Structure formats: structure tokens, C-alpha cells
Amino acid sequence: MEERLTSILSSYKANRDELIPILQQVQEEFGYLPQQAMLDIAQFIGVPESQVYAVATFYAQFRFTPIGRTHVTVCRGTACHVRGAPRILEEVERQLGIKEGETTPDLEYSLETVACIGCCGLSPCIVVNAKVEAKMTPRKVAAIFAKGDETS
Ligand code: FES
Secondary structure: HHHHHHHHOOOOOOOOHHHHHHHHHHHHOOOOOOOHHHHHHHHHHHHHHHHHHHHHOOOOOOOOOOOOOOOEEEEOOHHHHHHHHHHHHHHHHHHHHOOOEOOOOOEEEEEEOOOOOOOOHHOOOOOEEEEEEEEHHHHHHHHHHHHHHHOO
């Protein structure tokens, strides 16, 4: 990790206003913000670690635990909600054995919800590794993850 982080930091000038772009790039590289990286970033820009955490926790885009190889996002926006998103989320949680915001211990799946993914006409939707799955039903959810089991 050290080398990858050093390479990222080397393109910055260690200004405090670079904190958010640095955090974004580190998360892009590692999929989350590892604790050691937070420490190194704090040292690099010369602020207390608590300040880096304060900024990172303020923004919902940052995560502090690793993301699974398969990232599942369930839309809980209004259009999806009225068409059954709560049942979809329940079924995804049941299939994966994790709750929203969690990652499976084998790092295979992580699950989160979002307010709207911009495909309201296809609601209820979920996104599996950037692929939108439209007009979901609990049965379709089960089929998607059963398929995943066969191929793994
Ligand atoms: S509310 Fe789900 S896609 Fe817009």
C-alpha cells in the first residue's frame, strides 16, 4: 500500500485544500480509506489525524471499510420505494447475509443504498457492479445472486 500511496501523494503539493481530492484519489485506488492512509495523509499535509477524519466522515462518498469485489447498490428513492424497494432490499440482504453498509467477510459482496440512481422509469432498480438491473422483484434478486453463486 505504501508505494501506491506515495505515488498518489507525490502529485500533490501538500496544501490543506488538497485534502478532499487526495481522499478521493486514495479511495479510488484502494476502494476505501485505509486507516494507515489516513495517518499518512494527515502527516503529508501537516494537520492532525482527527481533522482528516472529521472531513472524511462529513462526506457520504467516503468509506472506511473495504468494498466487496461485487458492489451492490439498492435504490431507495421515491419511485423505487413506492414500487417495492423495501422488499428488494430485504431480499438482497437475505441473499447476501449482510445489512446495508456492510461487506461480506470474504470481501465478495458489499451492499449500500442510494437516494436515486436516475433510472426511475425502470424502478425498482438495483446496481450490481455498475450494471443497472431494472424492474426488480424479490424473485429476480434471488436469481441474480444464485447465478453469482454458480460462477464463483
Ligand atoms: S428512485 Fe430509484 S431510480 Fe430514481
